[in-house]
Amino acid sequence: MGAILDPLLLAFVFVGLFTPGPNVIMLTASGARFGFRASLPHLGGVVLGVGITAGVTGLGIGALVLASPVLHTILTLAAAAFILHMAWSYWRAAGRPAAQAGARPMRLWAAAAFQWINPKVWAVAFAAAAGYGAGLPPVAEGLRLGLVFSATNLVVCLFWVAAGTLLTALLSAPRAWRLFLRAMAVLLALSAILVFV
Numbered sequence: 586m587g588a589i590l591d592p593l594l595l596a597f598v599f600v601g602l603f604t605p606g607p608n609v610i611m612l613t614a615s616g617a618r619f620g621f622r623a624s625l626p627h628l629g630g631v632v633l634g635v636g637i638t639a640g641v642t643g644l645g646i647g648a649l650v651l652a653s654p655v656l657h658t659i660l661t662l663a664a665a666a667f668i669l670h671m672a673w674s675y676w677r678a679a680g681r682p683a684a685q686a687g688a689r690p691m692r693l694w695a696a697a698a699f700q701w702i703n704p705k706v707w708a709v710a711f712a713a714a715a716g717y718g719a720g721l722p723p724v725a726e727g728l729r730l731g732l733v734f735s736a737t738n739l740v741v742c743l744f745w746v747a748a749g750t751l752l753t754a755l756l757s758a759p760r761a762w763r764l765f766l767r768a769m770a771v772l773l774a775l776s777a778i779l780v781f782v
Contacts, residue, residue: 616749630696640731
């Protein structure tokens with residue numbers, strides 16, 4: 586049981602997922618723009634997708650991705666394109682969604698699917714599988730990593746959506762909203778560049 590709930594693994598996953606990356610930026614922006622409750626499907630999708638990605642890494646599928654330069658390049662380009670698309674939508678946004686027709690938080694399945702091309706999640710999952718393996722059979726190791734990542738990421742995501750929601754009080758003027766969303770757009774664009782590093 587100690588190997589399954591390894592405190593070093595928990596700490597590594599927490600730090601890896603808590604530090605700024607595409608999910609942190611998008612969840613913070615969603616909390617600020619749409620509020621806590623409306624952002625829950627986005628949050629749930631991130632938690633689900635991160636858990637699945639970590640689980641398949643524990644099964645050994647992550648090694649196949651690393652071994653295939655073509656697949657790795659396709660995933661990298663898809664991630665960069667999606668992140669840049671989101672950055673552009675933030676840059677163009679006028680502010681609070683009440684003033685924007687059709688604006689809504691990311692849906693659960695879209696947020697989950699993004700995790701499968703999110704390079705930060707793959708990097709943390711690869712490192713966790715390589716450095717904190719428990720020596721379990723592949724299915725058990727996959728379940729172990731998936732559960733640890735999902736549970737830890739739930740806490741991380743709740744924090745960032747709540748932080749975004751609290752920012753709403755500081756963003757009462759349209760100019761403040763515009764500056765906030767443009768800052769989020771720049772951070773997202775920078776994270777797209779880091780995909781290639």
